[in-house]
Amino acid sequence: MKIGIVGLGLIGGSLGLDLRSQGHQIIGISRQDVTCQTALKQGIADRASTKFTLLQDVEIVIVCTPIAAIASTVKQIIPHLHPDTIITDVGSVKYPIVETCSQLWSNFIGGHPMAGTAQSGIDAAQANLFEGAAYVFTPTEKTKFEDLERLKAIALDLNAIPYICDAQIHDRAVSWISHLPVMVSASLIKACLQETPETLELAQNLASSGFRDTSRVGGGNPELGVMMAKYNRAELLRSLAQYRDNLDQVINLIEGEKWQDLEQVLDINGEARPKFLN
Template sequence: MKIGIIGLGLIGGSLGIDLRSPSANGVQSQGHYIIGISRQKYTCKLALEKGIADRVDTSFEALSDAEIIIVCTPMGAIASTVKQVIPYINPDTIITDVGSVKYPIVQSCSQLWSNFIGGHPMAGTSSSGIEAAIPSLFTNAAYVFTPSEQNKLEDVEKLKAIALQLNAIPYICDAKIHDRAVSWISHLPVMVSASLIKACLQEKPDTLKLAQILASSGFKDTSRVGGGNPELGVMMAKYNREELLRSLYSYRDNLDGIISLIEEENWQDLSGILTSNGEARPKFLN
């Protein structure tokens, strides 16, 4: 199958590596021919060197015979990219994306292309760019698809098969439900983590310096997502604003409740919350 990947950063590059990964006997294990598209000639050169694509180009014309196109640009560029690629592809081509917000993207792109199916691989690292692309990034990760009523079942099945070839776990759900769920487990943690770092930086210099020296796994784990790609964080807030605000308000209410328990020295109720949270946490871990 010929698969086009637009945007050869961490996600797009990692998709290319796995979907055209050769097996031990030198035969392509997935059988896919990958066409990589990047605006940067240097990125195109690197994509060939890293084995990300069989062919690379800076023009969408190279996608004329692609059966599936995966748009791996930043969220703000997904709809405009779909619009630009349409003149060069055939009517049966499936277009999907990897954005972490689905409802607004599906709404806009489905109007442009009836064979658009929203996608979101729940995988990544703190690094970005083609240099960060690695094999097996999607192994055991959830890969969500949010088809609309106009999509064909066989097209959805093709994308599920792609996810399985990546050793990911495909899930099908409604775009709005997806956005509400990820506001809790992905977007809210970014904002909470960013608030933690910002609050620490407001401490007096001597205390801040000691805190930076003493910081270990607890701070490292809690602050990781808040110190990541700022563009991605802004896009999460912009495109999932309503659901993110909903989860932030609820989080703030719960934080206020914990503050009140500490002010009142109500250690019994605080212990109850911490105990129930400890019992619930494993259900969120794959």
């Protein structure tokens, strides 16, 4: 297939590498000409340009811009597309994007590949980034069966695992397993920084795998974290409130020296955790 990728950062670049290796023709679009040249040199795209006119005969367009720019990007590319072209995106929030973009283009299907790294930009692009990862699609009532099947085939070409779900259910689920952890992790780092200099220095020297794993997502791209909070605000606030309630319960158990009850909580969590690891 001839696939257009608009936005050649970590996700867009990695998609280009893998899909091109599977025989798809990749048309890359970026705001900066230097990024287009890099995409060509690194084998991310067959053709690359800053002009949307290059998309006129593509079959699928994958919009890989930041969340805030997805809808405006869709508006900009529509005049250059064939009426049958499928547009999808890679945003980590789906409902507001799908609500807006499906009104602009009937062949819009929300998408979210659940993969990434702490790095950003085209130089961070890597092969096999999506292998074994979930790739969620959120069709609407207007979605054609054959269009959804073509996107599922793209996910399978990436060795990803396609999932189909409602956009609102997606946003509630990712608030728990993606957006909430970012805020909790960021709060952990912020709390540590409020310690006395002597204690903080020792803590930084002693920190090992436990702190590294727990703090990783809180030390990532701040723009992405803000976009998660802004566009999935209601669901994130809901999960944060429930998390705070559970944290208060743990505090109460420790204050009351209810060690057996605390052990029971930890036992339940230990048994539940493997179900969240695919």
